[in-house]
Amino acid sequence: xxxxxxxxxxxxxxxxxxxxxxxxxxxxxxxxxxxxxxxxxxxxxxxxxxxxxxxxxxxxxxxxxxxxxxxxxxxxxxxxxxxxxxxxxxxxxxxxxxxxxxxxxxxxxxxxxxxxxxxxxxxxxxxxxxxxxxxxxxxxxxxxxxxxxxxxxxxxxxxxxxxxxxxxxxxxxxxxxxxxxxxxxxxxxxxxxxxxxxxxxxxxxxxxxxxxxxxxxxxxxxxxxxxxxxxxxxxxxxxxxxxxxxxxxxxxxxxxxxxxxxxxxxxxxxxxxxxxxxxxxxxxxxxxxxxxxxxxxxxxxxxxxxxxxxxxxxxxxxxxxxxxxxxxxxxxxxxxxxxxxxxxxxxxx
Amino acid sequence: xxxxxxxxxxxxxxxxxxxxxxxxxxxxxxxxxxxxxxxxxxxxxxxxxxxxxxxxxxxxxxxxxxxxxxxxxxxxxxxxxxxxxxxxxxxxxxxxxxxxxxxxxxxxxxxxxxxxxxxxxxxxxxxxxxxxxxxxxxxxxxxxxxxxxxxxxxxxxxxxxxxxxxxxxxxxxxxxxxxxxxxxxxxxxxxxxxxxxxxxxxxxxxxxxxxxxxxxxxxxxxxx
Numbered sequence: 001x002x003x004x005x006x007x008x009x010x011x012x013x014x015x016x017x018x019x020x021x022x023x024x025x026x027x028x029x030x031x032x033x034x035x036x037x038x039x040x041x042x043x044x045x046x047x048x049x050x051x052x053x054x055x056x057x058x059x060x061x062x063x064x065x066x067x068x069x070x071x072x073x074x075x076x077x078x079x080x081x082x083x084x085x086x087x088x089x090x091x092x093x094x095x096x097x098x099x100x101x102x103x104x105x106x107x108x109x110x111x112x113x114x115x116x117x118x119x120x121x122x123x124x125x126x127x128x129x130x131x132x133x134x135x136x137x138x139x140x141x142x143x144x145x146x147x148x149x150x151x152x153x154x155x156x157x158x159x160x161x162x163x164x165x166x167x168x169x170x171x172x173x174x175x176x177x178x179x180x181x182x183x184x185x186x187x188x189x190x191x192x193x194x195x196x197x198x199x200x201x202x203x204x205x206x207x208x209x210x211x212x213x214x215x216x217x218x219x220x221x222x223x224x225x226x227x228x229x230x231x232x233x234x235x236x237x238x239x240x241x242x243x244x245x246x247x248x249x250x251x252x253x254x255x256x257x258x259x260x261x262x263x264x265x266x267x268x269x270x271x272x273x274x275x276x277x278x279x280x281x282x283x284x285x286x287x288x289x290x291x292x293x294x295x296x297x298x299x300x301x302x303x304x305x306x307x308x309x310x311x312x313x314x315x316x317x318x319x320x321x322x323x324x325x326x327x328x329x330x331x332x333x334x335x336x337x338x339x340x341x342x343x344x345x346x347x348x349x
Numbered sequence: 350x351x352x353x354x355x356x357x358x359x360x361x362x363x364x365x366x367x368x369x370x371x372x373x374x375x376x377x378x379x380x381x382x383x384x385x386x387x388x389x390x391x392x393x394x395x396x397x398x399x400x401x402x403x404x405x406x407x408x409x410x411x412x413x414x415x416x417x418x419x420x421x422x423x424x425x426x427x428x429x430x431x432x433x434x435x436x437x438x439x440x441x442x443x444x445x446x447x448x449x450x451x452x453x454x455x456x457x458x459x460x461x462x463x464x465x466x467x468x469x470x471x472x473x474x475x476x477x478x479x480x481x482x483x484x485x486x487x488x489x490x491x492x493x494x495x496x497x498x499x500x501x502x503x504x505x506x507x508x509x510x511x512x513x514x515x516x517x518x519x520x521x522x523x524x525x526x527x528x529x530x531x532x533x534x535x536x537x538x539x540x541x542x543x544x545x546x547x548x549x550x551x552x553x554x555x556x557x558x559x560x561x562x563x564x565x566x567x568x569x570x571x572x573x
Contacts (some may be wrong), residue, residue, distance in 0.1 A: 158554050234527065242520040249517060252507045263503050266566045270499060270521065273562050277524040277555055286527070286546055 002312050009316035010169070010323060017327025026328060034328060037321040043164035044314050049122050049141045052150030055144060057134060059152045061127020067155075068126040070140050071105075072096055072147055075121060082110060091115075107136040118142040149308025153222075158311065160218045162318040167211035168236070169319065170326050172279060174204025175243070179272040181264035194261035195341065197268060198250065199333040204325060205243045207228040214237055221290055230288040235278035242271040353446075356439045360447025364422075365454070374425075378418045380461045385413050390470040403474045404533035408526055411489060412519075414459040415420065419497045420514040422448045423505035432505075436571065445498070445567040451558070452494035452501075460490045477539020485532045488549070492556040496521045497550060499563040502570045524555050 008037070020027070023310050051072025060067045073093035080091045089107045094100050107126060122140040127133065141147075151158055181197035184190075215224045227233060249267055253260035287293055307315075368375055398406070402462050408516060419430060426432040455511075468474060474484045499526045504510045528548035535545050 049372050125543055159420060165423060184483070186566075231527075234523075238520045238523045241523075245513075245517045245520060248513065249507065250511055255508075263506060266499070267503060267517065269566060270559075273558055274521045274524055277551075277558075281551065282524060282527055285551060286531075 002307065002309075006220070008317050008320060009320040013320040014173075014324030014327075016320075017324050017330075022327060023332045023338075024331075026331060031328070032326045036322065037317070038325060041314075041318040041321045043160065044146065045159050045318060048146040048148050048310075049144055050150045050156065050158075051096065051122050051147035052146070053095040054101045054103055055095075055097060056150050056152050057125050057127055058131050068124040068129060068137055069150060069152075070122050071125040071134075072120065072144070072150075073105075074120045075115060075118060076102070079104070080111065103132060103134050105134045105136045105145060112136075112139050114139040114142050120144065122147065137268075139243070146310065147202075148314070149311055151170060151308075157218060157221055160214060161311065162314055164211060164214040164218055165315065166319045167207050167214060167320040170322055171204045171208035171211055171239075172275070173323070174200045174207060174326065174330075175239070175272060175275055178204060178268050182268045185261055185265045186269075189258075189259065191261065191341065192338070194257075194265065195337045196334055199337060200329060201243050201246055201268065203329055203333065205240065205247075206329075207326065208236060208240055208243075212240070219289075228289065230290055231283040231286040231293065232288060232290040235283055238278055239275055242275060311347060353440060353443050355540065356443030357446040357450065360435070360439055360444055361450045364447065374421055378414065378459065378464060382410065382414045382459055383419050383466060383546040385410050386463060386466040386470055389467070393471055397469055397473055400474070400489055400534055403471070404530050406471070406539055407464060407467060407533055408489075408530050410463040410527070411460050411486075412492065412522070414463050415456055415493045415497060415522075416515045416518065418455050418459050419452050419494065419502050420510065422452055422498065423502045424510055427448040427505045432485065436573075441568045441571045442564065444571060445502075445564055448502075449494060449498045449563075452498050453491055456494045457487065458488040461495075474536055474537065478536050478541065481540065481545055482533070482536035484549075485536055485545075487531065488552050488556070489529050492525045492529075492552060492559070495556055495559045495563065498527065499567060499570065502567065506513065506570065521559075525552060526550050 010241045016030075019030075050070045050246045052069045054071065059069055060069045071093070073095045076092040076094065080089070082089050087109060089109065089111045090104045091107075091111075092102055092104050094102045105123065106128075112208045115123070120143050122142075122144055124137040124140060126135045126137060127137045148158060177200040181200065185193040185197060191312055215236070219228065219230075219233075223230075224232045246264060246268055250260055250264045283290060283293060389410065393402075393406075423432070426435060439447070495517050497514075500514065500521065504513045504517065507513060528551045532545055532548045532552070535548075
């Protein structure tokens, strides 16, 4: 079900990206729509607070650092009580997990002013001495409209999922399009297909570089090092090498347009076979740090649908808007190269 | 089909005969393999080479000998100016499989020469399960030849041939190198077939896919 939603977002992005025609200037409404969607993506990726459950408080509380977790919960106002002797305020909260749990949360001092009239709050909660002793620290948000699910292993770093994963997917989409146009060039020998293939390869490389950079930052803060030759890091590195080689080959064949188009088309098809193994097979057969690696016990939360529904919808939105950006860039690149080709022909004729 | 098979063998025999007649290239490449092994032997002199390092070094030797040995297949035709005659006399499939066969033989020879030299000059490395080890090296040779034959045909048509060949080949070979290094490590450590199964399947499937795709694409490189 969840992969269906993502696929739908991706498909809408691809269809809308090609609408009305990728070889025409983009209509004004289209450009505005993309600008608004992308801004919305960035805002929704960075602004909503995280909201965890009592389970995540316990999990993080048992860890060495005993970190505080933003807990999203409904307040039961009838249970408010203030213990003057210990100067503690306590209230029962009910979290939003699939099997909701209720616990009293204890604050030092009197009732925090923000929560006096709130129905739902997000408060930083730290685990006390036992697994049912919850200590409220500070109020993060009151009656939030959108919250992102709290994942103990990721915390705030989950926001990178809206940037890193779409870049990698779109990069691969671009390489797939390179392969498609290369096949079409070999069948029909239209120079326009060669231009499209090269443009898609260039943009695919740009998006893959962005995926690598966002991934490196993520890896530094999640795994402790920018680069550790995880199978997926290896494969994205080699993916970049394949298309680096593709452009090196095009450079070496710059004297003859047909030969360059033909041989680089052959190499891009050949390289794509390697890319399929590198992206889809090797990271799942070998053990690694990425989700979905061998022996990690799952396919990766985005693919098997175990992820928070809000995170999934935001991911779908960001996938769609970055796909649209890709097709916008692609349209500009291809049209400018067509103009360059026509100018060349006009000069020589 | 039989005519293609006959022509394939004819192309293979022609390459073999013209190589054996002078042995110039073969000698040069064997000396290169020796140089690579010597380089490694001097670099690791006095060090304890454990299985992990040894399997990596073996793949370094195999990669470099492939990069010097296999680039020649089509470049030689272009240099001698005989590619037009070959194009006239044989169907593309026969040329491709003839060259592939020759490259397979060449890689097997180079790899086994390199590995023998490695075990002689870099001491202290024992092979735990020789059967698996031989299988892995043979499979690696086949797959190396399969992944580089089309590329040697591509670079024969371009300028700056020497530099391009490893650049184009390495990313294509990497899906082999990753399971290959692991398999070599397993074989040196004495693992059995069951432990190696996953990686072996990966290598065999990649080998089959590469050979098929190369064969399908070869026409577009070979024909003017």
